[in-house]
Amino acid sequence: MSPPPLSPPWPSRYRGRVTSTLLRPGTRDDHDDCVRLWLAALEARDGRAPVPGTDDRARAKLAAPAVCFVVAERGGPIDGFVLVSTPGSGFADDPPGAAYLSLLAVHPSAQGRGLARRLLAAAERDAAAVADEAVLHVLVGNRAARSLYRAAGWREEGAEFPHPLSAAPVITLRRLLGD
Numbered sequence: 001m002s003p004p005p006l007s008p009p010w011p012s013r014y015r016g017r018v019t020s021t022l023l024r025p026g027t028r029d030d031h032d033d034c035v036r037l038w039l040a041a042l043e044a045r046d047g048r049a050p051v052p053g054t055d056d057r058a059r060a061k062l063a064a065p066a067v068c069f070v071v072a073e074r075g076g077p078i079d080g081f082v083l084v085s086t087p088g089s090g091f092a093d094d095p096p097g098a099a100y101l102s103l104l105a106v107h108p109s110a111q112g113r114g115l116a117r118r119l120l121a122a123a124e125r126d127a128a129a130v131a132d133e134a135v136l137h138v139l140v141g142n143r144a145a146r147s148l149y150r151a152a153g154w155r156e157e158g159a160e161f162p163h164p165l166s167a168a169p170v171i172t173l174r175r176l177l178g179d
Contacts, residue, residue: 068126099127
C-alpha cells in the first residue's frame with residue numbers, strides 16, 4: 001500500500017515562487033529599464049537616493065561599445081543586468097587591455113537567489129573572448145558586492161580613490177580570465 005499523497009503537493013512557502021530566470025542579450029530597448037533598476041539598487045543599498053548625475057553616467061555607460069550586455073528576466077520587468085565595456089574603456093589607471101565590468105545590478109526584490117553570480121559568470125565568459133583580464137571598481141563599503149567578487153576570484157589591487165560622483169571610497173578589483 002502506498003502512502004497518501006502530500007497535501008498540498010508542494011510546501012506552501014514554494015507556491016508561486018518556483019520560476020526560471022532567463023539571461024538574454026540586452027538591447028537598446030532595455031537601457032531605460034536598466035537605468036531605473038540601477039537607481040533602485042543603489043537606493044536600496046545606500047538607504048538614500050543616488051547622487052545627481054548617476055542616471056546620466058549609467059546611460060553613458062550603456063550607450064558605449066560593449067563586450068557583454070546581459071539582462072535577467074522572468075517574463076516581467078528586468079530583475080538584473082551586467083555590462084562589460086571594451087578593453088581600455090575603464091579608468092585611466094586600469095590595465096589598458098582589460099575588459100571593464102562597468103555595471104552589475106540586481107533589483108532588490110530579486111536579490112538573494114544567486115542572480116548576481118549568474119550575471120557575473122556571463123560577464124566573465126564574454127570578457128574572456130576579448131581580453132585576458134578584467135577590471136572593475138566597487139565602493140569600499142559595498143560588502144555584499146566585494147564578497148561576491150572575492151568568491152569569484154577577483155582580487156583587490158591598488159589604493160582606494162574617491163568615486164567620481166559621490167566621492168565615496170572605491171577600490172579596484174582585477175581578475176585574470178580563463179582560469
